[in-house]
Amino acid sequence: MRAAAVRLFLPTVIALSFAAQAAGALLPSVPLLVASTAVGLAADLALHRWQRGMATTLGKLHATVTVRQAVRDLLLVTGLIRIEDQDYETKYMALACGLLIFYALHFASQALAIVVRRSRTLPILTRNIDASPLRLSPAPPALLMRRSGQRLLVFGLPATAGLLVAAIADSGWAAAAGIGLSAVLALAAIAVLAARLRSSRKPVTSEEALEWFESWLAEYQPTVGMYFSGGTSSAYQANMWLEPLARLEGRPLIVLRERFMMRKIASTDIPIVCLPKVADVMRLEQSTLKMLIHPSNSGKTSQVLRIPTIKHAFVNHGESDKLSSCNPYAKAYDEVWVAGPAARERYALASVGVDDKDIVEIGRPQLDVIKPYAGAPTGSYTTVLYAPTWEGWDGNPGNTSVIEAGENIVRSLLADPGVRLLYKPHPLTGSVEPRAGAANLRIQEMIRAAVATRAAEHANERPAASAAAELERRTAELDRLTTSSFRDSADDAERMLLQAVPETGRAAAVAAATAAWETAYWDSFPAWEHLIVTDARPNVYACFNVADLLISDVSSVISDYLASGKPYAVTNTSGLPERDFRTTFPTVRAGAVLTPDASGMPALLESVRNPENDPYAAARTELKEHLLGPSDPPSVVRFNDASRALCAKAEEHRAGMAVRALMAIPSQRDAESPGQRDAETGQRDAESPADNEHVKG
Template identity: 80%
Template sequence: MLALSFTVQAVGALLPSVPLLAAATATGLAADVALHRWQRSLAATLGKLHATVTVRQVVRDLLLVTGLLRIEEQHDEQRYLVLVCGLLVFYALHFACQALAIQVRRTRTLPVVTRNIDASALRLSAAPPALLMRRSGQRLLAFALPATAGLLATAATGSARWAAAGVALSVAAGVVAFVTLAVRLLPGRRPATSEQALEWFEAWLAEYQPTVGMYFSGGNSSAYQANMWLEPLARLEGRPLIVLRERFMVRKIASTDIPIVCLPKVADLMRLEHSTLKMLIHPSNSGKTSQVLRIPTIKHAFVNHGESDKLSSCNPYAKAYDEVWVAGPAARERYALADVGVDDRDIVEIGRPQLDAIQPYAGAPTGAYTTVLYAPTWEGWDGNPGNTSVVEAGENIVRALLADPAVRLLYKPHPLTGSVDPRAGAANVRIQEMIRAANVSRAAQHTDGRPAPSAAAELTRRAADLDRLTTASFRDSADDVERMLLQTAPEPGRAAAVAAASAAWEAAFWASFPVWEHQIVTGPRPTVYGCFNMADLLISDVSSVISDYLASEKPYAVTNTSGLTEQDFRAAFPTVRAGAVLTPDASGVPALLDSVRHPENDPYAEARTDLKLHLLGPSDPPSVVRFNDASRALCEAADAHRAGMAVRALPVIPSQRENDAKLNSGHLKG
């Protein structure tokens, strides 16, 4: 549409034809707006070809002026010279605004980003509108609209006043934007400098004196790995701190009372060496992890974001940490078998402190429906076809479950599904379409059992309460990504309020739809643990979901798409030994459902109890206590290490006996 609009606009200018000129110009503007709103990757590609939005708008205006000149060839063309000069002034203002926006953004991009910390001393006020700061293409299109409309009106009426008025409005908009940005560069309006911000940060560290913390670095979809450790971290003894590396990740961390700092640069990260921080837990490995491991005064423990029998749970990188904290004996054995260089003495069993919220097994389903949670994992980086069941077995499993009129399906795919293998993404889409079609069919069969309208209203109210709490941590707008996320003062109790609001939201969510309606859960809410509590049966792959679900001791099944026989599959993956194994054709689903509805036919009940102990460790002392004990011990090791470093750094002072010997030998005088 964009290319066609320029072609037709050129034809309309050369003929000349006012209808063609007007239609092509309007189409081109609409296509450009759509491009920036819905196809930003294509807009970026055009930019690489130097066909930027500025170039496109200049060409569009040039063709309009050319059309005007062609239409008015028999008249004095000098009157349009003023319009051309006005357009040049407008574009000059656009480029000046862009330069100012870059400069303002630089002054606002400080070396440390914070949450839950009173950073008002840095004098960073709300940012200018995003249209002025970072949406240069949309700014140009919006500000150029009056000029374009005026030129078209002149082409239609023959009166140059319309074009003059339009160009004047565009120039005025450019002047307002220029002044708005220029004011931000006045000495009194600038925030603290980078040096002042770092001095403030060091002073805050000295005042707060953090002792324990979590380090996290990752991509957009990986924040869940850190969020699962927020509550356990908050319950540790000491003063906790969260250390991040990517600015966008500050927004991704869920609501918490724990102070959060983001230090994108390595040099600034090293300032933690002289702080009171003693130990950091690491939920994941990343390329930037090696940078923080250089700090000798801090001890590091790898806690992982989940444990499974997959090779990724025994990454050789784990040997870089001082300790590896695992759930139970199974993980210790897994590292021993993997032989990746992790010393058994460095492995500490802490259980899974996040699993307190999972409700225990209560027996057979009591309602009219058996709730089945199908939670497959993603395809992974290694291309192993056995990683995820979505490609080979997902549709068969869902089809078999939907065929049972007494099943309610909860489908929760991994957030990264389809990110490596497009086939997984396509299968995920088809599965969701199957579930929606099944819901339409069920809705036609069930005229009763629907919740009252007040249930939907209650969910809306609870969602508004939760959104208000989770977004109130930020004082800036959603578009203001360049600025630091500064909260004027920390608000104690926010995490508890968010936890209560989340629980209320989940209760309202499950009550807001009929008990027979299948659900597709792809967002962060409801949580996977909330789905665990609603499910009577889990179907998954070899992943940490199985280990966590075992905390409930409910029945589960694992899909075997590895190509191994069932015997070899069970031998290769110990987490499978207490659950049923499904083949890719899902032929075992009816028997599996029967064993769930009739626990006397369940052959794995005792095995699940034993496997839970093997995977998650004993329930006494609780995992929360073991997690805290491990933290305290690692902090003591950090204290001992710092004391040793201090002793080794002292100058060597000769003893009195050594001085007497040297004096007698003539080496010391006076």
């Protein structure tokens, strides 16, 4: 409820400002007219700065920024007319015509911005590739290129200010000067944009860009890669495979389909290409690329699966007992790479058409960063990580514990004075089921209230100021490595230019900087402070390393957490009895089961603090190997072996295709019938008698 009120605050202020402005214009009341105009304009600027989504929503209701600004200006002009001693015929017509000229120039600059943007939008985006042959240049300022609403408000400020001065000081010259300055700004924008349409400032054509891409493929000769397509919140699925992909033998490549995804992929040394059009994806068929891994299924995945020269392996972004972990779509891939025997059994039981021979166990190579279990908590507090999953697409109430059990779990944990809570909800929580989103907000409010209470109790136990300074320094260092102008720019051509130089060695530097940042992050908070972790940093693996206990749902979080060997609990909101719940979901068998009322929380915490009372220690060791496979050989080695084997299959398939192509095109003479050969021979004899006589002789 509070979040909705915050979202509606600025639109409400804008609406009220129009009402007050109309009243000030009709009365007339100069103070009311000036104050309401200033408040409305400030609220509109704030809306475009901090609530662009709401600005888009207003546009769908036909209350666009152009309409709002035009109404604001016309009400000002109306107010000036209503004020006494105004020369209606001269001043009104001059001001109205001036405003019309300004708006006409604004629309012209907007049309020109669209033309410039289209001329700079190429069919391919790249990162970590030298794209200097494409003759790319930095884009004009975003205010001119894409933020048309904000541009209108900013360029219209002099006109609005001039009209306000005219209302206060009865000076028509002030209004004329303000409107004139706004028109000059619009003309300047047109001049800057028009200069970008000169042939010397344009990048290469689309066809030239694609020809360059094909030549780069021939030079780089990629062998292994990752294909990814998804929504704005799904980039984490690809990012978790960046480091394992970089370790593979061969020359890796990342293939994306959505332009915005280029900003979402974390820093890496691997060359990245984005091919939005399926026709351009097909150009990979003639490349040296042998195999692609796929962390997720999407509608566009079927397009790349059509390429017969490339082998495809589904690696998934996580494994759990949920039905989504054995999706029938998996049978479309050449192989399905899973963590351990549990996933193989899961596919066999699901009977979704995936042959056992096509399943390869590789472990989870990205779990190397998880620290092993070190025994009972050593500090004054037991750190509990509550990481519920989201509600899923099918609306099953057993998917997430947030709705039915989340508040009870958090309330029980906060009631224990020896618990430090880390709350990390799934990024998609509330995206399908509004009740999940509402429960998530209530949980966060509970945690903030508990933090305030503890802060009062530990007023003298804050970390030293140097800890905050160290975190700030480490954050700046990591941001320099992971955030570039590429991420801030909305122009496709500029993105390619700013990432033209490969990020050689950046992945190692990012890994070191991330480790240092994580240490500084945890040190910047007192040991007693509860935390709400919703940003990309720290990631869930970093939370694993500081947690003594995990509470989650049936999800891949459980499988990954088992790599640590630490205790965990699963919330049962499925409605099944505990015995059936454990039977249905094998990942539960080595952990405690919590009911929606969280009544088992005290006993669970007691077993964590006293490992001798932990009934699941041996079961966790067994389940870890069942889910993630053996520790020897390491997962990284098994992942690389699977890649080499699939590349070998691709080479064998290509060789077979070449042989079949030769066999399918016999010589024309062999394909002709004897009668055809005799007829053609006779015709040649008739056309060339001299030659025939020479041959016979």
